[in-house]
Amino acid sequence: MTGGTIIVTGAESGIGAACAAAFGATGARVAVLYFADATAAGHSADAVRAAGGEAITVQAHVDDEASVDAAFATVERQWGPADVLVNSAGLNMTGVNVRDMTLAQWRRLLDTDLTGAFLTSRRFLTGRGEAGDAVILHISSIHAYAVRAGGADYCAAKGGLTNLVETLAIEEAPRRIRVNAIEPGMILTPMNARAQADETYRRTLENNIPLGRAGAPEEVADLAVFLASDKARYITGARIVIDGGLSLMQAIGA
Numbered sequence: 001m002t003g004g005t006i007i008v009t010g011a012e013s014g015i016g017a018a019c020a021a022a023f024g025a026t027g028a029r030v031a032v033l034y035f036a037d038a039t040a041a042g043h044s045a046d047a048v049r050a051a052g053g054e055a056i057t058v059q060a061h062v063d064d065e066a067s068v069d070a071a072f073a074t075v076e077r078q079w080g081p082a083d084v085l086v087n088s089a090g091l092n093m094t095g096v097n098v099r100d101m102t103l104a105q106w107r108r109l110l111d112t113d114l115t116g117a118f119l120t121s122r123r124f125l126t127g128r129g130e131a132g133d134a135v136i137l138h139i140s141s142i143h144a145y146a147v148r149a150g151g152a153d154y155c156a157a158k159g160g161l162t163n164l165v166e167t168l169a170i171e172e173a174p175r176r177i178r179v180n181a182i183e184p185g186m187i188l189t190p191m192n193a194r195a196q197a198d199e200t201y202r203r204t205l206e207n208n209i210p211l212g213r214a215g216a217p218e219e220v221a222d223l224a225v226f227l228a229s230d231k232a233r234y235i236t237g238a239r240i241v242i243d244g245g246l247s248l249m250q251a252i253g254a
């Protein structure tokens with residue numbers, strides 16, 4: 001997969017930024033979609049160019065239909081319909097138990113992490129019309145199935161994302177459009193700001209990971225590039241875990 005057009009959401013930070021750079025290294029045209037921080041998006045675009053790709057930055061709020069439509073239209077005017085969508089935009093769990101969670105907290109998470117996946121997938125597909133041979137990747141989480149107290153909003157959103165990905169996979173298979181979910185465990189990004197800043201805290205968490213360390217966003221990006229490539233041509237509707245074994249530890253202590 002070289003020279004295609006890739007749309008990456010949440011590309012100004014963390015896993016999205018790493019994906020943008022990794023696709024840049026394949027020589028791709030990368031649309032860096034960002035939420036609010038245009039400066040950070042600019043840094044991501046610079047990294048794409050430094051890696052050998054082309055880049056533009058476009059603002060997009062994935063929870064807003066008009067914003068998603070406008071952003072994809074901007075990309076299409078520049079480069080035509082995209083070949084790959086990597087949807088990495090997302091919010092972390094609120095950490096609030098259901099009995100204390102407001103409807104606004106619940107909706108904000110679901111709107112971003114689940115409805116955002118619906119809106120970006122739909123606009124990607126309608127932008128391509130009947131053209132086949134494309135790839136959609138959603139950055140889900142091991143919390144799609146490994147639940148945590150205080151994470152009902154996030155776990156419900158990512159669990160729903162599993163069903164969205166699987167449904168899309170069978171709907172779009174006749175056009176050879178592959179749709180997969182990447183399920184990271186603990187990755188050192190701003191979403192894990194405390195673990196990045198506090199080594200003692202990070203090591204405590206890493207003790208639960210069989211491989212003994214948190215993951216790097218570049219490791220998730222390598223998986224995304226593989227899944228978007230022809231080497232992964234028979235993989236669709238899959239949930240690929242990348243967590244150093246963390247999710248295998250669920251029953252420990254039971």
Ligand SMILES: NC(=O)c1ccc[n+]([C@@H]2O[C@H](COP(=O)([O-])OP(=O)(O)OC[C@H]3O[C@@H](n4cnc5c(N)ncnc54)[C@H](O)[C@@H]3O)[C@@H](O)[C@H]2O)c1
Pocket residue numbers: 009010011012013014015016034035036060061062063088089090091092112116139140141142183184185186187188189190191192
């Ligand atoms: N870091 C981890 O440990 C981890 C683990 C599992 C899954 N994930 C998932 O990976 C994805 C990327 O997370 P990250 O770790 O890179 O975090 P991050 O906070 O660095 O990046 C998330 C990005 O999403 C953007 N965003 C938030 N709301 C948005 C909206 N409404 N519209 C558009 N963009 C929006 C943010 O501005 C941010 O740039 C998320 O979906 C997250 O749930 C992360």
